[in-house]
Amino acid sequence: xxxxxxxxxxxxxxxxxxPTFLLTGLIQPVFWIALFGSAFDITKFFxxxxxxxxxxFILDGAPNYITYIVGGVLTTxxxxxxxxxxxxxxxxxxxxxxxxxxxxxxxxxxxxxxxxISSVIRIxxxxxILVVAAYLIPNGLKFPHGFTIVDVLIMATAIILxxxxxxxxxxxxxTRMTNMQSIFGIxxxxxxxLMFVSYALFSRQMMANWLGNVAQYNPVSWSAETIRxxxxxxSLTASQWTQIGRWLGALAALAAGLLLLTAYLVEKEIRx
Amino acid sequence: MTGIIIETKxxxxxxxxxxxxxxxxxxxxxxGEIYGLAGxxxxxxxxxxxxxxxxxxxxxxxxxxGGFDIAKNSLAVRKLIGxxxxxxxxxxxxxxxxxxxxxxxxxxxxxxxxxxxIMALLRLVDLxxxxxxxxxxxxxxxxxxxxxxxxxxxxxxILFLDEPTLGLDVQTRMQMWNYVKEIQGRLNVTIILTSxxxxxxxxxxxxxxxxxxxKVLITGTPSELKASLKGDIITLTLVDQxxxxxxxxxxxxxxxxxxxxxxxxxxxxxxxxxxxxxxNFISQHGLSTVRLTVQKPSLDxxxxxxxxxxxxxxxxxxxxxxxxxxxxRVRQ
Numbered sequence: 001x002x003x004x005x006x007x008x009x010x011x012x013x014x015x016x017x018x019p020t021f022l023l024t025g026l027i028q029p030v031f032w033i034a035l036f037g038s039a040f041d042i043t044k045f046f047x048x049x050x051x052x053x054x055x056x057f058i059l060d061g062a063p064n065y066i067t068y069i070v071g072g073v074l075t076t077x078x079x080x081x082x083x084x085x086x087x088x089x090x091x092x093x094x095x096x097x098x099x100x101x102x103x104x105x106x107x108x109x110x111x112x113x114x115x116x117i118s119s120v121i122r123i124x125x126x127x128x129i130l131v132v133a134a135y136l137i138p139n140g141l142k143f144p145h146g147f148t149i150v151d152v153l154i155m156a157t158a159i160i161l162x163x164x165x166x167x168x169x170x171x172x173x174x175t176r177m178t179n180m181q182s183i184f185g186i187x188x189x190x191x192x193x194l195m196f197v198s199y200a201l202f203s204r205q206m207m208a209n210w211l212g213n214v215a216q217y218n219p220v221s222w223s224a225e226t227i228r229x230x231x232x233x234x235s236l237t238a239s240q241w242t243q244i245g246r247w248l249g250a251l252a253a254l255a256a257g258l259l260l261l262t263a264y265l266v267e268k269e270i271r272x
Numbered sequence: 273m274t275g276i277i278i279e280t281k282x283x284x285x286x287x288x289x290x291x292x293x294x295x296x297x298x299x300x301x302x303x304g305e306i307y308g309l310a311g312x313x314x315x316x317x318x319x320x321x322x323x324x325x326x327x328x329x330x331x332x333x334x335x336x337x338g339g340f341d342i343a344k345n346s347l348a349v350r351k352l353i354g355x356x357x358x359x360x361x362x363x364x365x366x367x368x369x370x371x372x373x374x375x376x377x378x379x380x381x382x383x384x385x386x387x388x389x390i391m392a393l394l395r396l397v398d399l400x401x402x403x404x405x406x407x408x409x410x411x412x413x414x415x416x417x418x419x420x421x422x423x424x425x426x427x428x429x430i431l432f433l434d435e436p437t438l439g440l441d442v443q444t445r446m447q448m449w450n451y452v453k454e455i456q457g458r459l460n461v462t463i464i465l466t467s468x469x470x471x472x473x474x475x476x477x478x479x480x481x482x483x484x485x486x487k488v489l490i491t492g493t494p495s496e497l498k499a500s501l502k503g504d505i506i507t508l509t510l511v512d513q514x515x516x517x518x519x520x521x522x523x524x525x526x527x528x529x530x531x532x533x534x535x536x537x538x539x540x541x542x543x544x545x546x547x548x549x550x551x552n553f554i555s556q557h558g559l560s561t562v563r564l565t566v567q568k569p570s571l572d573x574x575x576x577x578x579x580x581x582x583x584x585x586x587x588x589x590x591x592x593x594x595x596x597x598x599x600x601r602v603r604q
Contacts, residue, residue, distance in 0.1 A: 006377035014365045100361035100422070103325050104378040105350040 003106025007114030011088070015122055025081070025122060029130030032073050033066065034137060040201050041065035060203050062232050066140045071155075071227030072200030074130055075220050078123050078159045078166075079194060083187045085119040085167035086174030090183060109263040112175065116167040116262075123163050127156070145234020154230050154244065158223040161251040165219055168258040172265055200224040219254060222247040277303040277430060277462050278324065282333035284486070285319050293319040294486040296333065303429075306456055306463040308477030308494075310470060310571065312579060316486035317466045318358070321432055324464070325355050338429055351379065354428035354461075356419050358435045364408040368399055368418050371407060372425050379426035386425070393421035396458075397451050413444040420451060424459070431455070433465045437472060449475055470571035480571070482578050489578045497574045502526070504543035506550065509535045509563040522553050534562070543568065 015021060043055035043065055062068035089112065092098040101111050134141035174183055195201070197211060198220035204212040215221050226247045229240055236244065278301035285294040294316040301307045309317045322328045324337055326346035334341065340348040362371045369390065376386035394400045397417040402410065410418065416436065423431055436452065437445040453476065456463055467473050473480050474494045481491040490497060503526050510516045516534045525546075531537035540546040543566045554561060 003378050006374045010363065010366065010370075010374055013370070014363075017365060095364070096359050096361040097363050099357050099359060100355075100375065101378075102327055103350065103353075103355040103357070104375065105347055106378050 002110050003101070003104065004110040004113055004117075007101075007106075007110055008117050011114055011118035012121065015118065025126060026129055029073075029077055029126045030133040032077060033070070033130055033134045033140075036069060036073055036201060037066040037134070037137070037140075040069070042202075042206065058203060058205055060228065060232060062228070063142045063144055064139055066134055066137065067142050067144075067231060068203070068228065069201055070131065070134050070141050070231060071158075072198070072220075072224040073134075074127055074155070074159055074227060075162055075198075075223040076195045076200050077126055077130065078162045078223075079220060080191060081123050081126065082116075082119050082163040082165075082167035083170050083191060085115045086170035086172075086177075086183055087180065088115050089171060089174040090177060090180050093178060094180075107267070109266045112171045112262060112266045113259075115171055116164060116259075119167045120160055120163040123159060124156070127159055141231070143231060143234065145232075147231075147234070151230045151234075154248070155227045157248060158226045158251065161248070161255045162219060162223045164255040165251065165258055168255070168262045172262050175266055194218065194220055198224060199228075219251055222251050226251075275303055276300050278307075278335070278337050278464070280320075280324075280333065280335040283320070283323060283330055283335050284332035285316075285323060285328065286331040292486055294323070294330075297483070297486060297488060299481060299488065299491075301462065301464065302479075303462055304456075304460055305478040306452070306465060306476050308473035308480035309464065309466045309483060310473050310480055310575060311483035315483045315579075317483055318434060319486075320483070321434055321464070321466060324349075325353060325432055326350055352429050354423035354426065354431045356423040356431065356433045356436060358438060360415055360419060362407045362415065362418055362422060365406065367404050367406055368410070369394070369403040371418065372422060375422050376425045381426050389425060389427060393424055396454065397421055413440055413447075416440060416444070416448065417451065420448070420455075424455065424461075427459065428461060430462045430464070433463055435467055436465070437467070437469065445469070445472070452476055470575055474571045482575060484579045490574075494571060497571065498569045501569045501573055501577055503539040503541060504546075504569065505567040506538045506540060506543055506546070507531060507535060507563075507565045507567065508538065508550075508561055509533075511560040511562060515559045515561075518557050518559060519554075522550065524549065 015025075043051075043058065046052075046055050056062070059065060059068040089098075092101070092111075098111070102108075131141065170183070170187070173186060177183055198215050198218040200220050204215070207215065226244050229236070229244055233240060278299065280297055280299045283294060283297040283299075284292070286292050293314075297316070297320060299320075309320065311317050319328070323330050324335060324342060326342050326349050329343055334343070336342070337349045338352040340352070342349055362368070363374075366374070372390045372393070373386060376390065381389070391400075394403050397420060399414065399417055399421070402414060407415065407418065420433075420436065423433075433452065437448050440448065449472065452463065452465075455461060463476075465473065465477060477494060479491065479493050480497065482489045482497075490500070492500070508519060509532075510519060511534065513534060516530075516536055519536050520528050522528065522538065525538050525540050527539040529537050538550070547566070550564075553559075
């Protein structure tokens with residue numbers, strides 16, 4: 001009698017049936033990779049002898065900027081989709097369904113977890129489209145050392161963890177709000193700082209010292225760097241495995257902690 | 273009708289430490305009956321319902337629903353009850369049937385059983401044809417009917433109906449009354465009904481409590497409550513003042529008073545028994561009448577008697593507030 005399954009099915013039905021919601025979500029990754037890939041490509045200013053080495057240094061060894069930022073764009077896309085998980089909770093409260101959920105014998109936390117799980121599922125086709133788009137555009141994504149199923153799994157894990165982390169945070173915020181404008185305000189306040197104070201689009205070498213120091217604590221950086229390391233290096237060295245393990249471990253610990261906190265707070269606090 | 277299925281003892285709810293929404297409320301609702309809760313806005317009806325359905329917790333007193341304590345065993349209470357709240361709760365982006373299936377899954381109703389119940393309920397409220405359309409295409413009356421059966425999809429023992437016909441036209445309201453009666457008859461479910469429309473409570477409820485300031489003022493069957501007012505009103509308009517004055521000497525009445533030009537208002541114990549006497553009196557004294565009306569007391573008069581104000585004044589206020597809220601919702 002948890003209610004998680006029927007509520008998650010409901011979210012996914014609403015997603016698939018809303019053509020605008022579905023299409024914009026699927027087109028967005030193509031826009032992001034094409035626009036960010038050319039707008040922020042600093043290596044185009046490098047010319048003459050030694051420019052290749054300089055670019056490679058700036059890009060942590062990636063053959064081009066698109067290859068460098070794929071991990072970052074995937075992560076920020078996951079972040080942005082996840083941040084809106086909370087808005088559906090406010091809609092449910094304002095339009096009535098919340099009243100039905102609260103008078104049913106389902107777990108309160110299922111209401112929130114259904115939003116979190118469905119936003120994670122919505123991100124997955126976006127990931128595929130983004131990778132394919134990045135691969136197909138001129139001077140796009142290259143896998144210098146091949147690409148295996150293990151790499152796919154590592155990428156998916158990083159993005160899913162990011163989605164869990166931010167959809168939990170924003171769902172908990174939404175359970176305490178009745179006003180749509182407030183949640184949009186918070187999303188707008190933190191989305192760009194989270195993206196730019198991270199290694200999603202630029203490497204640490206390109207940042208001011210203080211910014212680079214702060215960015216290393218941003219979960220967005222952990223996910224972006226994990227995916228990047230896998231794409232650029234293919235078969236990993238022992239020390240790279242250790243580093244990736246550390247990043248993914250930190251993401252998993254944070255996600256688990258936040259999910260537990262969400263369950264606890266929501267069972268206690270969810271309001272009409 | 274067997275035992276008591278809902279019982280409250282000194283149930284109270286205080287908001288912010290000072291606003292007493294419900295204070296020392298005592299109710300006993302019997303299994304299988306339709307029980308009406310009437311009262312002006314802010315009387316504490318919805319707060320009482322919200323405590324009984326475990327949406328909010330009481331500040332004092334106790335209540336049991338189906339034998340379970342609402343504070344200690346809220347999950348067991350929620351499994352037993354069906355709720356049809358005042359506002360729409362169906363998801364507009366799903367079909368009627370999908371909403372019903374989803375809610376049946378909330379209660380772990382087995383798939384085959386749910387399918388069967390849903391078909392029967394859709395048939396009951398004439399929604400079979402619209403079942404696979406998105407709820408957003410439904411009319412107001414269809415949505416209310418859907419809400420009614422969503423509350424029944426798990427075959428609850430107790431159904432809470434909060435203002436089931438608010439905002440519906442007269443014809444649709446009467447149709448809803450028939451559905452409610454049929455549901456109660458067929459499923460033997462106990463129904464707790466709140467309504468602004470006293471004729472609705474009169475029509476449906478076996479017993480009713482009038483609530484004001486969070487307390488029960490009086491409880492009884494609608495006929496008992498009306499009888500407690502002791503008297504029907506016969507209003508007579510005569511041709512001239514002389515006839516009117518003569519009419520005032522009519523014997524064996526509770527009260528006679530002027531009620532406008534050439535009009536008298538006569539209060540009698542029972543109009544059905546007294547009318548022949550009036551007719552004889554008129555013919556004996558050779559009086560000519562223009563108009564004669566008989567008014568049996570309605571729950572409106574009962575309400576007026578016990579709360580000191582008319583529910584119609586309250587109702588106007590409530591509808592205006594509801595309209596303002598809907599407008600706000602539309603704007604956002």
